[in-house]
Amino acid sequence: MSDDVEELSQIRRFLKERLQRDYTTFRGHDTERENIRQLLQRTAEMAESNSLLLIGPRGVGKTTLVNAVLTDLLNNADFIQNTLVVHLNGYLHTDDKLALKSITVQMQLENACDGKVFGSFAENLAFLLECLKAGDKRSKSVVFILEEFDLFCAHHNQTLLYNLFDVSQSAQAPVCILGITCRLDVIELLEKRVKSRFSHRQIFLFPNADDFSVYVKLFETLLKIPNERELKKHAERVASLKLLQSDQLTFHRNHFDPGKYKFNKRSTERWNKHIDALLQHTNVRQALQSLFDYDVSEAGLKIFIYRLVAQLHNRPGKTQVTSEQVTQLISSYNNDTKVEILCGLSILEMCLIISMKHHSEIYDRDPFNFEIIYARFNKFAKLSTGMQNIERGVVLKAFEHLRNLELILPITMSCASKVQKEFEMHKLALTYGQIHQAVQRYQVLPTEVTQWSQSSLI
C-alpha cells in the first residue's frame, strides 16, 4: 500500500515538473527548427553575421524553440568554444542604457568587472562598438537573443537596434541577432534605416490549429510516463545544458531532470493504460474539443493538465485521472466570474443592480448616477416587505461597493472629478444575460425581488 502511495506521489511530481520546468523540449515545427539551427550554426562555424525575427502568437513556444536549438548545439564543442550568448528581454531592459550595461557584462568586456560596468552610457556604447569593430572573422561570434523585440523598438532613436543590425551588416565581429516577438507587424515599427539593415528573415511560428488529433496526441504525451530508454535519452540531452555558461540564460539551472526518476514498470504500464482508456471516452474528447476551440496553444493545454495532475490524491477514486475530473475542470473554465461575483452580493446590492438594469433597458444604456438609481430603488422598496426603512446612507454605501467591484464604471476615468459622488455618472459593465443568470442562481433571493427583476413595472 505504502508502495502505491510512494509511486503515485512520484508520478505526480514527475508530471508536474515536466509540465513546468521542461524548458527545452519543443515538438513539431521541424522546418523552422532546422532553419534556426542552421543559422546559429553558420554564425558559430563560418563566422557569418545574420539577423532573424521569430514571430508567433503568445504561448506557441518561441522561447522554447530557441532553447531547444541551443541545447542541440551545445553538443557541438565548436559552438561552445566559439560563441557567446547574450540574452536581453524587453521587459527587463527597458532602455538602451540598461541593455547596454547588460551586454557589456555578458560579453565580459574590459570595462566590466564582476557584473559592474564603469563609465557613462555614451562611453559604454562607444566602447562596445570599438570592441565589435576590433573583432573580425577570427573572433568569437556573439548571439544576441532579444526577447519582446517590439519593446526594443520603442527605445529612443532605436540606437541599440541600429548599432546591432549595423554590426551584422558590416565586416566586424560576427554576430547573430535573434528577435523574438508576438507582434506580426513588428517590421513596421522599425525606423527605415534600421529596417534597411535588418536582413528581413522572418520565421513565423503558428500553433497547430487544423488538426484536433494532434492536440489529443499532445495531451496523451504530456500525461503519459515514458519508458526507461526515453527517460535516459532525455537525461543525456539535458546533461549538456551545464555547458551553457551564461548568467542571464537561467533555464539550465533549475531544469527538469528526468534522470532523478525511476519508475516501477508495472505501475507505469497501469498508468499509461489508464490514460489510453481515458482518451477513448467521448466525454473527454468533447471536453478537450471545447478547450481546443477556445485556445489552441500548447501553453494553455499545459496549464490545464497541471490543474488536472494537481487533483491527484491518495484517497480511493482519486489515484487516477478520471473522465469526470476532465469534464468538470473544463466546465469550470466556462464559469462566468462576473456572475459569481454577483451571486456574492447582498440583496440590497442586487436590488441596485436590478434598478440599473431597468434604467439601462428603458433608456438604452444611458449612463446613470446614484440619485436616479436610488429613486428607482425607492419605488420598489416602498412597496416591498423586506426592503423598507433602509437609510439612504446605507444604499449609498452599497452603491460605492458596486463601484469598487467595477461592476459599474464611472464615465470619466479620472479620479479627481469635482462632481459630488451622488451625482457622478456611471455606466453598467454587465450584460443583461449576466444579471439574469445571477438572479436565477442567487441563493434565497426574495420572490418579490425575482419578480421585480423580470419587469420594471411595479
Added chain:
Amino acid sequence: AAKRVGTPKRNIHMSNIVEELIFDKHDVPSTPKLKSKRSLAFGREKDIEKILLEVTPKKPVEKTPKRGQRSSSKYAKDCEAPKTPKTPNEKLKMIRSGELTPSFKERESVEHSKLSKNDLQLARERLHVSAVPLSLPCREKEFENIYTFLEGKINDHCGGCMYISGVPGTGKTATVTGVIRALQKQVQEDMLPAFDYLEINGMRLTEPRQAYVHIYRQLTGKTLAWEHAHALLEKRFMTAAPRRITTVLIVDELDILCNRRQDVVYNLLDWPTKTAACLVVVTIANTMDLPERVLMGKVTSRLGLTRLTFQPYSHKQLQEIVTGRLSGKVAAVSGDARRALDICRRATEIADSSKNKEICVNILHVQQALSEMIASAKVQAIKKCSRLEQILLQAIAAEVTRTGVEETYFMGVYTQFESIANFMGGILIPSTGQVLRLCSKLGAERLIICEHTRNDMFQKILLNISMDDIHYALRVRPEATQ
C-alpha cells in the same frame, strides 16, 4: 578591423607637428597588443593598412622610429602592465586615455579554410552585405562627383560642406568611404597633400553633443567630457596654425544630430567657414529636403548648395550589383541593395539545404526566398487562430459592416459573437471575460487593435487586417464557416 584603431593614430603621425602646438598632449604609447595585431594583419583592408604603415614613415622620417623607441624605453613597464589585473578605476582611466585598446575574444578553433568551402558557400560569403567591393558598380557618377569635390577642397586647402541624401541602402556611405580610400591612395603616391580623416555617425551617439567627444577621440585617442572636448576642438579650428593639413569629416545620419537648439550641427557646419580650420564636412542623411525642413535658416545657409542625391537602384542596376558579386546570374526584385543581397543570400541557403546534387541556385529557390522575406503572414495567422478567435474576428467584421464605422465597441461585438456562435451551433458560448481574453490575445498579435481590458465592455476595437483577408482565410477552411 584594426583600421579603426589605427587610423586616428596614423593621422596623428602626419599632423603631429601641428597638433602638438595646440594640444600639449603626452604621447600615447602603442601597446604591444596593437603591434602584434598589425603584424598579424592580412586581408584586403589590412593590406592597405600595412602599405600605409610602411609608406607613412617617408614623410616624417624620424618621427615614427623615435616614438617607437620612446615608448619601448619609457613605457616598457606600462606595456607589460595590461596583462596584470588592475582595479576597475585604473582600467577606466586607461580606456579614457586610449591606452587600453578594446579587444575582442578570439576563437579557440581555427576558421574553416577557404578550400573546404563549396561554391555556394563562397557565393554566400561574397553576397554578404558586409563584403563591400573595391569599386561600387552603378555609382561611378556619384563617386566622380564626390571625388572631384573632395580633391578640389584638399588641393585648394580650404574648407567646405557637402550634403548627400538618398533612401537607405543606396550606397551612400560605401561610396563616400570608397572615395576616401582612393584619396588616401593618392596621398601615398604623393599626388595629393595629406589630409586627416574623421567620421562620426549620428546613430552611434547617445546624444548629439557626444559628437565632440567622438571627433576629439579620433584626433587624439582620449576620451573627455563633451564640454572639454568642445572647447579644445573650438581652439583647434579657430586658431590658425602653420602647416595645418586639411581635415575631412564625414557625418553620417545627420538628422539625429539635429536637436531643438541645433547647436551641434551649427558648430559642425560653422567650423568650415573659418579660414584657420581647413575642415571639409561631408554630411549624409536620408531625406532630400532635410536642410529646408528641419534645419534652421542659418544652418541651411552654412550647409550650402553642394548637394548630391543617390537615386534608388533600378532593376538593371541591382542586377548588376548582384552579378558583380557572383559569376552566375540572379535577378533581383527590390529597391534596396541590402535587401537584394539578403534575398540572394537566403536563396543560396535554400539551394544548399535542398538535397540537389548539382549545386546551383534556380529561380524556384529565389522565389521561395522572396516569399519568405517579403511575405505577409496575416492570412496564415488568421487560419491558425482557434475557432472562437476566428468567430471573434468575424464578429468584429460583422459589427463594422453593421455600423459602418471602423471603430467598434466590445459590447456590440459580443452580441454579434453570440449570434454567429448560435448560428453555427454546437458551441458553448463563452462569457464576456473569456471573450475579453481572446480580444487581448488577438490584440497582442496585432490582428486587432484594442484598448486596455480595464475598460471592460466599453473598450474600443479596431480591425488591423482587411475584411477581405478574414473572408479569404476562413473561406478556404470549410469547417470554420459552414
